[in-house]
Amino acid sequence: MRGAEAVLSFVDLLGTRMVRKDRRAKAYRVPELDLKIRTERTRREARLLHKAKLAGVSTPTVYSVDEFSIIMTYLKGRKLGGNARELGAAGKVLASLHNSGIIHGDFTPYNIVVDKGRLHVIDFGLGFFSSRIEDKADDLITMLRCIENRDAFLSGYRKCKDYDAVMRRKSQIEMRARYQ
Numbered sequence: 001m002r003g004a005e006a007v008l009s010f011v012d013l014l015g016t017r018m019v020r021k022d023r024r025a026k027a028y029r030v031p032e033l034d035l036k037i038r039t040e041r042t043r044r045e046a047r048l049l050h051k052a053k054l055a056g057v058s059t060p061t062v063y064s065v066d067e068f069s070i071i072m073t074y075l076k077g078r079k080l081g082g083n084a085r086e087l088g089a090a091g092k093v094l095a096s097l098h099n100s101g102i103i104h105g106d107f108t109p110y111n112i113v114v115d116k117g118r119l120h121v122i123d124f125g126l127g128f129f130s131s132r133i134e135d136k137a138d139d140l141i142t143m144l145r146c147i148e149n150r151d152a153f154l155s156g157y158r159k160c161k162d163y164d165a166v167m168r169r170k171s172q173i174e175m176r177a178r179y180q
């Protein structure tokens with residue numbers, strides 16, 4: 001498995017299948033910057049996987065972290081589909097993250113694993129803590145650009161306590177983009 005950024009491999013830990021996510025050096029980056037990006041994203045991802053779990057969102061459990069890699073539980077399943085029930089559930093998940101001050105940074109169907117109707121969230125390497133409406137709106141827009149049935153997603157996202165403010169900001173951001 002290879003993501004856009006990291007190399008994923010399976011490892012066996014006491015008979016349990018785990019995933020190792022390695023951030024390898026990128027030749028096109030200045031070496032010092034490359035090092036900084038890889039360690040920063042690895043640390044961020046490990047921290048946020050844990051914080052999201054505390055917020056009631058299912059994520060892989062982190063078993064170990066070092067400078068450039070994380071070993072976490074393997075989640076079987078498939079990526080988020082387009083049916084209304086799943087999209088509504090994904091909207092609720094994003095609302096839970098935002099209500100806990102977590103911005104995912106790359107909330108797309110590829111970073112949501114569905115198994116037996118349950119949703120799990122992965123790939124927090126671009127995530128951060130923020131309670132800013134603008135950050136929540138950006139996070140929301142990323143997902144809405146990937147799906148067709150936006151109303152289904154938004155019906156779940158209504159659980160976000162800043163829903164109205166986020167929706168207003170979303171319209172402003174979209175207007176800005178249109179007239180640029």
Ligand SMILES: Nc1ncnc2c1ncn2[C@@H]1O[C@H](COP(=O)(O)OP(=O)(O)OP(=O)(O)O)[C@@H](O)[C@H]1O
Nearest residue numbers: 001003004005006008019060073074075110122123
């Ligand atoms: N814990 C996990 N269990 C099962 N599959 C996983 C797990 N973590 C990652 N994967 C799989 O590996 C893919 C890439 O992982 P991830 O999204 O974390 O890395 P990435 O390099 O940022 O990828 P991208 O930016 O391309 O989405 C995921 O889309 C998913 O299919």
Ligand SMILES: [Mg+2]
Nearest residue numbers: 003110111123
């Ligand atoms: Mg990903």
